[in-house]
Amino acid sequence: MFDLRVSAYCLMSNHYHLLVQTPSANLSRAMRHIGSVYTQRFNRSKKTDGQLFRGRYKSVLVEEDNHLLEVLRYIHRNPVRAKMCKSVYDYRWSSHRGYISPGNGWRWLHKGFLLSLFSDNPRKAGNLYKTFVANEDSSSILYFYGKKNIASFFASSEFVQTIKEKYRSENEDPEIPQLRQLAPSVAEIKSIVSDSYMVEGESLENGIRGQSNEPRNVAIYLARKRSGLRLQEIGRQFGLTKYSSVSSVVCRTEQQLLRDRDFRVRVEGILVQLNKSQAKICPLW
Secondary structure: OOOOEEEEEEEOOOOEEEEEEOOOOOHHHHHHHHHHHHHHHHHHHHOOOOOOOOOOOOOOEEOOOHHHHHHHHHHHOHHHHOOOOOOHHHOOOEOHHHHHOOOHHHOOOOOHHHHHOOOOOHHHHHHHHHHHHHOOOOHHHHHHHHOOOOOOEEOOHHHHHHHHHHHHOOOOOOOOOHHHHHOOOHHHHHHHHHHHHOOOHHHHOOOOOOOOOHHHHHHHHHHHHHOOOOHHHHHHHOOOOOHHHHHHHHHHHHHHHHHOHHHHHHHHHHHHHHHHHHHOOOOOO
16 A cells, blocks of 8 residues: 555564565654554454554664664564574564565565675575674664664765755655655556546546446556545545545455456556556666
8 A cells, every 4th residue: 555665574462573675754644554554454354452553663764784784683683683593593473484484474574675785696695694793783773772772874974975965955844755756646546547448637637426436446456546635635536525435446446356366367467568668767776
């Protein structure tokens, strides 16, 4: 839903650690969803109530160099430092196994870039990672996370200064830089969907009660997943007066994706076209 690219995680008893890239610059919205919606669902399923995670999240901007690898090791060694296990290999609830497993079950984990920091050779990179994570955390990162008030940057002083200078004169949150402007617009989504289904764009504007309109439903679904707009804003683009109507369409589409393979293939094909369109504007690295 939020296009977070998860590179590492570790679930602890009352908190968790995530290492993510946010190409859509929407970390606050994503974390709010995790902290509220997921908690509500968890409490309903377990018949409990109250807070699930400990306090508000703290975000740290990490420089793409050895600082990134230090954070990777710190996350995976969390249960070892907490004496919950003797080795990172013994702990089930982290992404460490994803870094040593070639299986397709971990394809969703964005580990390629971090492993490439060890070596361009995949096998050598994997072996160097194993050696790296087996060693103790550096004193610098233990000091950084050991402070009562954690800083907002784990990076070189030059990197910090560059970021400060870049955003000092801008009246916007550093979590919402120019990348947010590059999210696909509803108009772009409509155009790609209408071309894929070979229908007129006007057919996506309004629905007829009691009749299914697959192209319109897909366009609404993709607008929710990729545009970064709120439900009410999306609703206005499709002639829906209630934001709950948008949510209902998204839920029905998700259910159809799970049970209908042909439909899933059609939507994946549209996503490929949408990704190609965005890649021309905003390359990943």
